[in-house]
Amino acid sequence: MRSRLTKNIHTVLERWFPERRLFLRSDSETRFIRLKSETQLIAWIGCTVVVAWTIVATAILLMDSIGAGNFRAQAQRDQMTYEQRLNALSSERDTRAQEAAAAQERFNSALRQISIMQSELLATEEKRRELETGLDVVQSTLRDTMKAREEARAQVATLTEEVDPDAVAAISEEAVGTVDLLANALAETAAERDLIAADAEFAISHAQEVELELRLLQERNDQIFRQLEEAMLVSVEPLDDMFRAAGMNPESMIDQVRRGYSGQGGPLTPIQFSTRGGQPDPDALRANAILSSMDRINLYRIAAEKAPFDIPVKANFRFTSGFGQRWGRLHAGTDFAGPIGTPIYATADGRVVHAGWSSGYGRLIKIQHDFGIETRYAHLSAMNVTVGQRVSRGERIGDMGNSGRSTGPHLHYEVRVGGEPVNPMIYIRAGQDVF
Known part of the structure; x- marks a missing residue:
């Protein structure tokens, strides 16, 4: 029964894949390789699978390319929005600073009177x-x-x-x-x-x-x-x-x-x-x-x-990631992206308690401030301070880099109160409303 079934299958395959011979001739003799119907079927199936896989992979790559283009366009729009917002905040900060200077001058004049x-x-x-x-x-x-x-x-x-x-x-x-x-x-x-x-x-x-x-x-x-x-x-x-x-x-x-x-x-x-x-x-x-x-x-x-009311990056930058949940984990700071070597400044007076390599953070600087506040500056390319050094608000402490677990050159900036991370933008926005 099994032999009859095999013969029937072979007969059907012979219609579509007749037996072929591949001759190999040399100077002294001639040989051939016999390609059975089953062998040809297996080769055909393999070629079909490869071609189908190539088509599917090409389609996936095309879809990814189209999606990446849309993502880049969205990222450019987000960057323009951030830059416009940053420019507006800078103008508002300058206006507040001028008002504060004028109020100080009026106060000094009134004090003299x-x-x-x-x-x-x-x-x-x-x-x-x-x-x-x-x-x-x-x-x-x-x-x-x-x-x-x-x-x-x-x-x-x-x-x-x-x-x-x-x-x-x-x-x-x-x-x-x-x-x-x-x-x-x-x-x-x-x-x-x-x-x-x-x-x-x-x-x-x-x-x-x-x-x-x-x-x-x-x-x-x-x-x-x-x-x-x-x-x-x-x-x-x-x-x-x-x-x-x-x-x-x-x-x-x-x-x-x-x-x-x-x-x-x-x-x-x-x-x-x-x-x-x-x-x-x-x-x-x-x-x-x-x-x-x-x-x-x-x-x-x-x-x-x-208190850290200042912003750590003065040069041109873009916000790439804010404080909050990201990929199921808490992103404990704010990321400022820019070229490698962009100056990084201390956001408040304090004392350096760490300046070295830290797993994940790369080159990391920690500054302890009053009121139980600590700031962290991660993924640096260079550090200009040492442990125990006193720094002032606006003093350059390092350069932006791509060290540690980082997908690109940026500064990861954290603010911690009593050891617990808080949103750094709360302090930065509060300071920009006054200074």
Whole structure:
């Protein structure tokens, strides 16, 4: 039964693949190779499989090429979008910087005016005290003179009543001299009274002028204080928003900066005005509030240098991968792509705690900052810092490269708070909204 089936199959194959012989001739003999129908069938199937595989592979390559072209076009569009966004952010940052510089100039000018007005106010206060003292002396002298005049009038009236008209002719030369002396004394007293009264009127009118000057000075001081308070409000609020946007508590951060403050001059000293034991001067309270805002801005400036609000790449670059899940794993930073050798800068003041090779990261720099923040700069081609070195915000620490597990030249930038990775763009965007 099996032999019959084999024969039937061979007969069918003979129709399509008849037996062939391949002759091989040499100088001395001739040989041939017999190609059975089964052999030809196997060869045909093999050739068909190879041709089919070639067609399928060619189609796959063509589809990949078309898809890669679309991907490159999409990547170019994304790059243009990133560059436009970066240019807009740069323009906005420059505008904010100009506004901050103008506000600082206005603040410095107002501070100089406050210093001048404070000196004028102290001089006016001293002059007013002198006038008050002089007026008290004039009033006391005037009271004594009027009292002496009344006593002299009473004495004249008493003498007049005691003199008998019939005995006037018998008044001696001595009595006449006494009366003349009293009359002269009364005339001198009256003249002195008139002079004192004129001095008193002049002092009163001058005191009114001084009071008017003081009122005008107070209005001018009030206007200056309002301008300073507005300038402080405009300067402090964006800084508050910047630190809150970065997830930092401004109050606790300022307390930490104040505890570790080592700058020259120390905190600003409150202004003290003499109140003579009365209630605090409103101007002193307003001035001290402005000084408190100035101190807060100074502490914010110190904190901004210690937190990574700057961007690590200043030259042209493109964002290739952001913070978040990628291929089922957490991508713990942001990638900035650019040519090999692009300068890399520290984003805040800090101390280098690692500068060497790290598996996956390649050449890696770690910088420890205040507030429990650490920044990482990976895949570098060169490193310009050593472990233990202090670096400042904006200082060049290395060059962009392609070391470690990397698909192309780029910087992998991380920000970690308390050891946990956070999105670096939170700090970069917060800093670009202010600086």
